[in-house]
Amino acid sequence: MRVLLSTYGARGSVEPMVGLAVRLRELGAEVRVCAPPDEEYAELLAGAGVPLVPAGAPVRPLVTTVVPGSAVGLAQRAADLMAAQFGTVAAAAEGCDALVATGPLPVTAGGRSVAEKLGIRYVHASHTPVSMPSPHQPPPARRGRPMPPGVADNRELWDLDARNANEMFGETLNAHRAAIGLPPVDNVRDYAFTESPWLATDPCLSPWQPTDLGVVQTGAWIRPDERPLPPELVAFLDGGTPPVYVGFGSMPLGDAKGVARAAVEAVRAQGRRAVLSRGWAELVLVDDQDDCFVVGETNHAALFARVAAVVHHGSAGTTTTAARIGVPQVVVPQGADQPYWADRVADLRIGGAHEGPAPTVESLSAALETALAPETRARAAAVADTVRTDGATVAAKLLLGTVG
Numbered sequence: 001m002r003v004l005l006s007t008y009g010a011r012g013s014v015e016p017m018v019g020l021a022v023r024l025r026e027l028g029a030e031v032r033v034c035a036p037p038d039e040e041y042a043e044l045l046a047g048a049g050v051p052l053v054p055a056g057a058p059v060r061p062l063v064t065t066v067v068p069g070s071a072v073g074l075a076q077r078a079a080d081l082m083a084a085q086f087g088t089v090a091a092a093a094e095g096c097d098a099l100v101a102t103g104p105l106p107v108t109a110g111g112r113s114v115a116e117k118l119g120i121r122y123v124h125a126s127h128t129p130v131s132m133p134s135p136h137q138p139p140p141a142r143r144g145r146p147m148p149p150g151v152a153d154n155r156e157l158w159d160l161d162a163r164n165a166n167e168m169f170g171e172t173l174n175a176h177r178a179a180i181g182l183p184p185v186d187n188v189r190d191y192a193f194t195e196s197p198w199l200a201t202d203p204c205l206s207p208w209q210p211t212d213l214g215v216v217q218t219g220a221w222i223r224p225d226e227r228p229l230p231p232e233l234v235a236f237l238d239g240g241t242p243p244v245y246v247g248f249g250s251m252p253l254g255d256a257k258g259v260a261r262a263a264v265e266a267v268r269a270q271g272r273r274a275v276l277s278r279g280w281a282e283l284v285l286v287d288d289q290d291d292c293f294v295v296g297e298t299n300h301a302a303l304f305a306r307v308a309a310v311v312h313h314g315s316a317g318t319t320t321t322a323a324r325i326g327v328p329q330v331v332v333p334q335g336a337d338q339p340y341w342a343d344r345v346a347d348l349r350i351g352g353a354h355e356g357p358a359p360t361v362e363s364l365s366a367a368l369e370t371a372l373a374p375e376t377r378a379r380a381a382a383v384a385d386t387v388r389t390d391g392a393t394v395a396a397k398l399l400l401g402t403v404g
Contacts, residue, residue, distance in 0.1 A: 023395070034088065037054035081107060085107060085113070099115045100399065125197070127200050195213065197213065246283070249317075
């Protein structure tokens with residue numbers, strides 16, 4: 001069995017596909033992953049023993065230079081990404097039995113078209129429920145396409161979202177399809193999603209309310225990580241009480257120095273030490289005191305098991321890791337689906353949701369006080385027992401059972 005996994009985006013889009021790839025290989029499948037050519041993704045896949053087929057432009061320079069919410073250059077970036085699906089991804093899919101795609105519509109609509117042309121199985125996967133059409137939630141706004149004010153009916157908003165998707169991507173998609181002898185599609189979004197998309201999130205953290213869409217919720221796809229923590233970090237952890245972790249992953253920050261200072265002072269106000277994750281925001285130490293430590297890429301699960309609380313941006317991956325470890329968390333959402341995960345953390349009472357993306361010493365201190373309370377830690381430990389860790393295995397068996 002040969003399977004191609006295709007994705008494009010920041011680390012939260014790539015790492016779950018690595019988790020699925022590992023489980024597929026354990027079950028005897030031959031797997032390759034089409035992903036951005038960023039060096040860290042190449043290292044991530046090499047560490048898992050999974051071949052990388054570079055597709056599209058590097059993501060990190062794009063994420064760290066594009067103005068948040070700006071649509072400048074979007075059409076060309078989408079066209080280039082779509083072309084990569086009909087070029088690089090199509091070539092990689094030759095001889096495969098199935099293609100699993102996740103990411104923006106140029107990736108998934110292009111991926112399904114490639115699978116259609118080759119006559120192989122196609123699966124759309126999402127690592128967040130907010131992008132899934134549902135009458136229970138509004139759609140996220142697309143760049144340059146704000147939702148009209150005053151419209152409260154979610155079905156109407158999803159219909160508008162489908163029209164926006166057609167206007168943004170339909171002409172380009174259908175031109176590529178025509179070039180390989182495929183008929184046009186009149187609904188790009190629904191074509192990409194299929195009637196039975198997979199939702200790779202934990203049912204406890206992210207319950208899906210049934211809709212007309214036949215969503216298959218597998219559980220989160222967790223990449224196995226057995227790496228030991230760096231010796232210097234272990235020495236810091238062993239040198240005092242459990243610190244508070246602060247990191248924003250692949251999110252750039254408009255004022256990284258200000259956020260780092262506010263976070264460190266808020267942590268100190270709670271009588272705690274701090275571990276800062278450098279991330280794409282390039283967080284650094286704010287002074288020369290010995291109660292703070294900066295770490296690069298590391299084993300989050302191992303680190304989170306040693307800290308008192310986790311302050312983060314609210315990606316699906318970090319939220320799930322903290323939840324399954326049972327450590328209280330404070331989510332400071334920067335955008336995209338992160339407000340959703342912040343709300344879920346608050347609703348489950350396993351931490352706090354910070355209001356807005358720019359924490360102050362006072363606002364973060366208040367959120368940390370909630371997260372560090374004994375009742376929050378007890379609740380986080382209880383919820384951890386309900387979080388599934390077999391999502392990638394479930395998805396791998398489902399895929400192989402479907403196409404095998």
